[in-house]
Amino acid sequence: MPSGQPSPPTTGGPPTSATANAVLGLLSFGRELSGYDLKKWADHSLQLFFWSPAMSQIYTELQRLESLGLVTSRLEEKADARPRRLYAITDDGRTWLSHWLASEPVDLPMLKNAMVLRVWLGDLMDPDTLTAMVREHRDRLQARLERTREDRRTITGWASMAHAEVVIRWAERYYAAEVENSDLLLEDLAALETPG
Amino acid sequence: MPSGQPSPPTTGGPPTSATANAVLGLLSFGRELSGYDLKKWADHSLQLFFWSPAMSQIYTELQRLESLGLVTSRLEEKADARPRRLYAITDDGRTWLSHWLASEPVDLPMLKNAMVLRVWLGDLMDPDTLTAMVREHRDRLQARLERTREDRRTITGWASMAHAEVVIRWAERYYAAEVENSDLLLEDLAALETPG
Numbered sequence: 535m536p537s538g539q540p541s542p543p544t545t546g547g548p549p550t551s552a553t554a555n556a557v558l559g560l561l562s563f564g565r566e567l568s569g570y571d572l573k574k575w576a577d578h579s580l581q582l583f584f585w586s587p588a589m590s591q592i593y594t595e596l597q598r599l600e601s602l603g604l605v606t607s608r609l610e611e612k613a614d615a616r617p618r619r620l621y622a623i624t625d626d627g628r629t630w631l632s633h634w635l636a637s638e639p640v641d642l643p644m645l646k647n648a649m650v651l652r653v654w655l656g657d658l659m660d661p662d663t664l665t666a667m668v669r670e671h672r673d674r675l676q677a678r679l680e681r682t683r684e685d686r687r688t689i690t691g692w693a694s695m696a697h698a699e700v701v702i703r704w705a706e707r708y709y710a711a712e713v714e715n716s717d718l719l720l721e722d723l724a725a726l727e728t729p730g
Numbered sequence: 731m732p733s734g735q736p737s738p739p740t741t742g743g744p745p746t747s748a749t750a751n752a753v754l755g756l757l758s759f760g761r762e763l764s765g766y767d768l769k770k771w772a773d774h775s776l777q778l779f780f781w782s783p784a785m786s787q788i789y790t791e792l793q794r795l796e797s798l799g800l801v802t803s804r805l806e807e808k809a810d811a812r813p814r815r816l817y818a819i820t821d822d823g824r825t826w827l828s829h830w831l832a833s834e835p836v837d838l839p840m841l842k843n844a845m846v847l848r849v850w851l852g853d854l855m856d857p858d859t860l861t862a863m864v865r866e867h868r869d870r871l872q873a874r875l876e877r878t879r880e881d882r883r884t885i886t887g888w889a890s891m892a893h894a895e896v897v898i899r900w901a902e903r904y905y906a907a908e909v910e911n912s913d914l915l916l917e918d919l920a921a922l923e924t925p926g
Binding site: 559562563577579580583584585628631634635638640641642643644645646647648649650651652653654655656657658659660663667671672674675677678696697698700701703704705707708711712715718719722723726 | 746748755758776779780824827828836837838839840842843846847848849851852853854855856859863871892893894895897900901903904908914918922
């Protein structure tokens, strides 16, 4: 493996795709993970504030990152199960990721909220259909909030996960505020239907 | 212009692209708008909860929507200025948009927060750089909150904008919660640096 600062690889496409960095980020916590582990963990972490790549995207990215020397893998053989491939980040991968984190501009959050889009165009919708959509949306945010609370209880106090814990606390407040905001939105919509 | 329910157009690509629907949505409020007006209004409305298409995308979409009969345009001549093209939604455009709003599944919001991603990977970053990034991010959210407050004061009470007003009230609460959440995140990061 080449040592020192890797120059930005120029073959196989740019490694700065969001999926590549997501995979490297998940591996940077230091454990060996299978593609399945990566997907599962992405669903409980990245999903809350970024996005969880599809399983097929993860496998494609792992192969590409390995060919670039940013990730390494080994086959784990077990007597009682099918062998599985485990991936780990290399020193070059870690250096690359640190470089990307410090140099890439931090844009304002990109938010695409299809529910709010519908409220905005509410004149074109049946009021009851709209209210039902907002209620369903609110309940899904509530479900996500509850799962986030459970996940926080799981990782609280793991020293190696200090930054992940700070983020999950952020996510818990974020989804709690989203639920509250949806409730107030429902009140505003009800008031539109009964003008005083 | 054909009357009645338009069948989903099959030429010129699908009209359900996010940009196409954004442009139709902006025109659905009933005014004739130029491409420049559309961009300006998108920056003050759609931007808060979805995303604001680029000017070039808006012009491309307007041409396509016009060829599909969902939008119509006329050249406005003025004695003291260059003529400009004004666009309006057609009945078919309105029907199409209503159909899309009621039939498209409402996904959970897609959130890509590059700042939180950095906190999550904070072990790979210099703590002072990370704190400075979060502070800058917090200040940009605060600026957006203040602009949203001004915009709300502008449209409050316009009967034709009742749903847009409900959304801007939602956005004001959303960005206020984001600023507060960033402040608490900064406290958590400071606590990581001074373990008790």
